[in-house]
Amino acid sequence: MYFYTKFPLNMYAIIDCNSFYASCERAFDPSLIDKPLAILSNNDGCVISRSKEVKALGIPMGAPLFKYKTLIAEKNIQIRSSNYSLYGDMSERVMKLLEDFSPEVEVYSIDEAFVKLPYSENYQVVGLHIKQYIYQRTGIPVSIGIAPTKALSKAANNIAKKFPEQTQGCHVIDSEEKRIKMLKWLPVKAIWGIGVGNTKRLENKNVHTAYEFTQLADDWVKRNMSIIGLRLKKDLEGKPTIQLEESVVHKKAIATTRSFEFTFSDRENLKERIVTFASRCAEKLRGQNSSCNVIMVFLRSDRNKHNNVYVRSKRVLTLPYATNSTLIINQYALKALADIYKPGIAYKRAGVILTGLVDTNALQLDLFQNENPKHKKLMAAMDALNGKYGVQKIKMGNQDLQRTWKMRQAYLSPEYTTKFKDIIVLNCATI
Ligand SMILES: [Mg+2]
CATH class of the missing domain: 3.30.1490.100 (DNA polymerase, Y-family, little finger domain)
Structure with missing residues (x-):
């Protein structure tokens, strides 16, 4: 139907960095490779990124550090404070490399991007090339899903991640047969942007797979899941409906x-x-x-x-x-x-x-994480304190960008790519 007899003219790829923060740390500290590694949130509060070894040990996303201290010590889990200077810079490098493959790149989150690929006879080869190209230049491993629509490419990416050996980290949906097979495999809750409410609604209707979702009448979907649900359904049917720079979900960028x-x-x-x-x-x-x-x-x-x-x-x-x-x-x-x-x-x-x-x-609340609606109150408090303890004892973070509020970051790695003093020095012995 929507698939061309041979290959579709336009294919979307989603490139997703594997355990991104952990991979950034490993790219500069190879001693962390194959070791369980967890990255902590601001102020070292809880786990926000886990290597696959940490996932396997059953530490959930968002786990508070203090609750898992014993397990971390027992299993020798490596921990790092979040180093956003490093991750932001590495992210930019990955995104920039993607522009070598297509001018149409949508940065979707710090570690994911959609790319509209130009026509190719063999998208699997293209995908594996992108993967290798990024790894060689940044040391970051990625998983890739390629399909005629964004929602299908996300699903293809799930397959690439779930079956890294069989897919080599890249899965392409380029035929009706593969599309149907994937939809029958994909549980409703794993559909891109479906949300908790819609998952419940569909399960109550005895709809458990993405395939069953696409079999529903358009009318029902539109009535119960709004126009967004319907557009998602069309995208899963292989009809490009959600364009680049357009999203159906709570955004990550x-x-x-x-x-x-x-x-x-x-x-x-x-x-x-x-x-x-x-x-x-x-x-x-x-x-x-x-x-x-x-x-x-x-x-x-x-x-x-x-x-x-x-x-x-x-x-x-x-x-x-x-x-x-x-x-x-x-x-x-x-x-x-x-x-x-x-x-x-x-x-x-x-x-x-x-x-x-x-x-x-x-976010763990602290004085300077107060946001816009509270700025007014904060100003009043600051003025009072400054009046009492002396002028400019307390300043807004935006008064002086050279001065940043120090977070608790006990396990912080160096800023390998953005600070001269942190650049790795290679000692080359002469023979
Ligand atoms: Mg990722």
Whole structure:
């Protein structure tokens, strides 16, 4: 039906880094390879990323560190504080490499991206090539799912992850037969973006697999699961419905990117654009009750202007703590812009991407994690304290970006890629 007799013209790939934070640590510290390794949240509170060895030991996502101290010691589990400077930078490297395969890349989260692949006779070969290409250049292992739609590519990725030996970490859905087989294997709850409510609704209707979901009447789906549910169903049927930069789920990265009507070369116009995009992102972030740890800003020049060189530049900054405050996000967005802006270039496109997202409710509250609605109250408290103890004893984090609030990070690895003093030194013996 929707599949072309041979191969579809457009295929989506989702590239997902395996145990991303753990893999970043391992890329620079090979002694961690094959060892159980867990990464901790801000202030070393709980586990936010686990290597497959840690998963196998039964430590759940979000496990509080203090509860698992004994097991960690017994099993010699390695732990690291989250090093977002390293992860943000490694993420950017991976994403940049993907642009070598297609101009259409959607950064979906800190460790995942959708790529619209150009036509190929053999997508399995393309997928394995991407995997090897990224591993050779970054040391990060990835899993890849390739299919005619985004929802199908996510499902294909599940298969690649579940069966790494059989698939070599890349699974392609390029025939009706494979699509049906996958849908019959995929439980409803594992469908991309389906959510807890819809899973319950479907299970109550005795619908347990993605295949059974696609057999439901469009009317029923639309009535009970809204237009979003229906679009998801179409996507699973193999009909591309959810476009790049479009999502059905609670997002793991929030982006606002636009092409300008005219090209801009002056700093002031770009500043205005970036602040607008960053504010919009912060709003979306608060809308889904998340906070972010990493901000990326990019600029592109006009590819089609003949006399211009095509310029694309990107800057990744790590925030001093997870936040969804517009004030702080804007300030860092402008700092990133200042780092990459070059006069004399006709910029045509720009964007702000927030990633390294965490649930705001799950953040351990401390004085400086108060968000925008509370800024007013915080100001009042600060003024009172400063009045009592002396001027400027307490400052907002955004008054001075050179000074960051120190988190508790007892197990922090070096910033191998973003700090000169942390760059690995190789000692080469002469024979
Ligand atoms: Mg991943």
